[in-house]
Amino acid sequence: MANPVTxxxxxxxxxxLNDGQLRRNLRAAMDTxxxxxxxLFSDPEAFEQLRARGDAIRRRALNKLPQLLEQLxxxxxxxxxxxxxxxxxxxxxxxxxxxxxxHNATRVIKGKSMVSEEMHLxxxxxxxxxxxxxxxxxxxxIQLDHETPSHIIVPAIHKNRDQIARLFxxxxxxxxxxxxxxxxxxxxxxxxxxxxxxxxVGVSGVNFAVAETxxxxxxxxxxxxxxxxxxxxxHIAVMGLEKVVERLExxxxxxxxxxxxxxxxLITTYFNMITSPRxxxxxxxxxxxxxxLLDNGRTQIWADPELRQTLxxxxxxxxxxxxxxxxxxxxxxxxxxxxxxxxxxxxPQLEGLENAGAMxxxxxxxxACEEVCPxxxxxxxILRRLRVEAYNKADSPHAVKGHGYKVNAAENLTWKGWAxxxxxxxxxxxxxxxxxxxxxxxxxxxxxxxxxxxxxxRALPPFASKSLHVLAKEKGIGDE
Amino acid sequence: xxxxPEKVYYFGxxxxxxxxxxxxxxxxxxxxxAGIQVIYPQQQSCCGQxxxxxxxxxxxRRVARQQLKAFAKDYPIIVPSGSCGGMLKHHYxxxxxxxxxxxxxxxxxxxxxxxxxxxxxxxxxxxxDRGQPIKVTWHSSCxxxxxxxxxxxxxSLVRQLKNVExxxxxxxxxxxxxxxxxxxxQADLSSAMVADKVADIEQTGAALLLSGDCGCLMNIGGALxxxxxxxxxxxxxxxxxxxxxx
Numbered sequence: 170m171a172n173p174v175t176x177x178x179x180x181x182x183x184x185x186l187n188d189g190q191l192r193r194n195l196r197a198a199m200d201t202x203x204x205x206x207x208x209l210f211s212d213p214e215a216f217e218q219l220r221a222r223g224d225a226i227r228r229r230a231l232n233k234l235p236q237l238l239e240q241l242x243x244x245x246x247x248x249x250x251x252x253x254x255x256x257x258x259x260x261x262x263x264x265x266x267x268x269x270x271x272h273n274a275t276r277v278i279k280g281k282s283m284v285s286e287e288m289h290l291x292x293x294x295x296x297x298x299x300x301x302x303x304x305x306x307x308x309x310x311i312q313l314d315h316e317t318p319s320h321i322i323v324p325a326i327h328k329n330r331d332q333i334a335r336l337f338x339x340x341x342x343x344x345x346x347x348x349x350x351x352x353x354x355x356x357x358x359x360x361x362x363x364x365x366x367x368x369x370v371g372v373s374g375v376n377f378a379v380a381e382t383x384x385x386x387x388x389x390x391x392x393x394x395x396x397x398x399x400x401x402x403x404h405i406a407v408m409g410l411e412k413v414v415e416r417l418e419x420x421x422x423x424x425x426x427x428x429x430x431x432x433x434x435l436i437t438t439y440f441n442m443i444t445s446p447r448x449x450x451x452x453x454x455x456x457x458x459x460x461x462l463l464d465n466g467r468t469q470i471w472a473d474p475e476l477r478q479t480l481x482x483x484x485x486x487x488x489x490x491x492x493x494x495x496x497x498x499x500x501x502x503x504x505x506x507x508x509x510x511x512x513x514x515x516x517p518q519l520e521g522l523e524n525a526g527a528m529x530x531x532x533x534x535x536x537a538c539e540e541v542c543p544x545x546x547x548x549x550x551i552l553r554r555l556r557v558e559a560y561n562k563a564d565s566p567h568a569v570k571g572h573g574y575k576v577n578a579a580e581n582l583t584w585k586g587w588a589x590x591x592x593x594x595x596x597x598x599x600x601x602x603x604x605x606x607x608x609x610x611x612x613x614x615x616x617x618x619x620x621x622x623x624x625x626x627r628a629l630p631p632f633a634s635k636s637l638h639v640l641a642k643e644k645g646i647g648d649e
Numbered sequence: 650x651x652x653x654p655e656k657v658y659y660f661g662x663x664x665x666x667x668x669x670x671x672x673x674x675x676x677x678x679x680x681x682x683a684g685i686q687v688i689y690p691q692q693q694s695c696c697g698q699x700x701x702x703x704x705x706x707x708x709x710r711r712v713a714r715q716q717l718k719a720f721a722k723d724y725p726i727i728v729p730s731g732s733c734g735g736m737l738k739h740h741y742x743x744x745x746x747x748x749x750x751x752x753x754x755x756x757x758x759x760x761x762x763x764x765x766x767x768x769x770x771x772x773x774x775x776x777x778d779r780g781q782p783i784k785v786t787w788h789s790s791c792x793x794x795x796x797x798x799x800x801x802x803x804x805s806l807v808r809q810l811k812n813v814e815x816x817x818x819x820x821x822x823x824x825x826x827x828x829x830x831x832x833x834x835q836a837d838l839s840s841a842m843v844a845d846k847v848a849d850i851e852q853t854g855a856a857l858l859l860s861g862d863c864g865c866l867m868n869i870g871g872a873l874x875x876x877x878x879x880x881x882x883x884x885x886x887x888x889x890x891x892x893x894x895x
Binding site: 179186493494532535558559561604624626631636642646648 | 715823
């Protein structure tokens with residue numbers, strides 16, 4: 170499903186906040202993921218050291234991004250992996266389609282990939298008569314219910330067991346209702362097994378691509394990713410072009426940070442390193458492997474040193490798990506592919522501030538995301554930058570798409586007035602006196618919108634009759 | 650940390666100035682009880698954070714310059730707030746990075762200390778509790794917790810009071826939903842967050858909520874009052890002044 174041109178954030182947010190079932194499901198799931206992460210990274214000092222390494226690896230990779238991408242193309246090609254470049258999601262989808270059609274394929278099996286969500290690949294392929302079946306259990310569940318992922322790691326996390334039981338019963342033919350987890354797993358396994366054997370092309374994402382060796386790394390827990398990348402004769406890997414790392418030795422620390430941050434696992438059940446198609450003397454594996462590298466605005470983000478840090482992300486999703494906003498909304502309310510703190514800095518840059526700029530206002534700057542980020546992305550600083558860009562019409566080459574969309578005389582005037590008052594002591598003193606005098610009367614006056622919004626759940630602030638300036642002077646506190 | 654100074658500057662914060670001056674005075678009194686001479690520059694106003702976080706850095710700088718001027722001498726600057734303290738200490742260098750005042754701003758920032766950290770680490774204050782037994786709970790502001798990292802000092806002051814039982818919140822590390830303009834720009838989200846915070850406070854059975862930040866107290870206190878829940882809120886400085894010197 171393509172994104173609507175504009176997302177109605179207020180409506181989405183209110184709807185999510187009023188959905189008690191969703192709130193309970195999310196809270197329980199996020200608490201569990203957070204607890205697992207804390208148990209794994211129980212030594213704060215060791216974690217700080219590890220994430221300093223993760224940060225350094227990602228920064229080094231991004232600083233050399235153009236060279237590393239060229240090197241990756243060279244090493245992959247030498248290994249027999251065919252490399253394709255796509256500037257837009259649509260271009261990437263068309264590249265995939267052309268490969269699929271060349272093999273006269275109509276059945277595609279997919280491993281979990283957020284970039285394929287960015288491309289809206291399933292919808293695109295469906296439009297060309299190609300069935301794309303999600304094989305990650307969470308992705309399979311939401312595909313059955315015609316939903317998009319609500320979380321970048323655990324895409325069906327907004328649903329609980331009962332909801333999944335009902336869904337399986339209703340959507341999978343001849344399926345008796347059961348709430349037993351093992352039985353639900355068995356049902357999905359049975360459906361998916363058949364699909365794996367029938368799949369003609371496998372599509373996967375990429376967690377890290379190693380420039381030095383031309384290796385595509387894929388992290389997963391279910392084995393479905395390995396099935397998608399080995400069972401069909403053709404494998405297409407889609408990847409955001411920032412996912413490249415320089416050396417093979419960069420992978421272990423990043424892998425530890427990724428699995429630990431995401432699910433609190435020391436390592437996942439499966440870790441796939443794909444370095445070539447099937448070789449003549451090999452018995453299995455795809456005969457063709459393709460790597461599609463997607464830009465979709467990443468080069469523009471990369472050009473700005475501050476915004477570039479957005480691209481350090483390894484998509485562990487722990488910022489979502491720890492975000493007080495995400496845990497109350499879930500991913501769907503954000504309306505775009507990437508929700509939560511990382512989504513709130515990435516999406517406005519990809520989609521333009523005029524479309525997604527409001528995401529940057531959905532934060533208290535509490536910093537819980539930064540505290541757990543395994544590669545130290547300055548999420549709050551970037552959110553603040555996006556708020557600045559929203560009011561900044563200046564035409565700098567690094568300006569975020571849609572910059573200045575919020576410029577308006579009323580807010581400009583308000584802040585100018587605020588600055589004048591707070592930079593001019595006598596005006597400030599006068600304002601304090603007026604507020605002190607008027608304070609008790611405020612509730613009787615017709616309330617402007619901002620006051621109404623405050624008082625929907627709170628009493629008005631208690632304006633004091635004497636300010637601290639006045640009290641300090643009366644008490645003889647020195648002024649120098 | 651600096652050695653014990655003779656004189657300190659006190660940055661009262663605009664919110665305390667307008668709404669909680671008694672909390673501001675309490676901080677001053679605690680410093681004076683510890684034998685420190687306190688200077689309150691009358692030229693001071695706001696740290697600039699409201700504009701800085703709302704997308705108006707020029708306006709924030711204009712107001713910040715006023716503080717650089719008002720606190721020009723080489724005294725430590727004590728702030729009874731993690732949030733405003735964080736702005737002065739961690740964001741002024743960024744705000745002025747490309748400005749002529751870059752060096753001045755950096756030196757200014759180096760002199761900024763949150764009140765409870767200063768009371769504990771520099772002045773090593775010892776408190777004797779003269780109050781009746783009471784159960785309190787504690788709210789950590791996000792900036793005090795993650796930016797200034799001073800929560801342990803604030804709590805250690807409360808723990809010195811022997812008749813005070815402090816019951817911790819279940820989700821102490823979670824934001825109360827204030828976030829300055831967030832509280833009105835995302836009013837529904839903010840309301841949902843403060844509602845959960847209020848429920849957490851209620852389940853402790855505490856008779857009083859303490860915090861080191863008046864922004865959070867205005868938010869949580871306002872929500873408690875709105876729901877007619879009889880749990881008052883108090884800035885930690887005011888509380889320990891009453892208990893130890895009241």
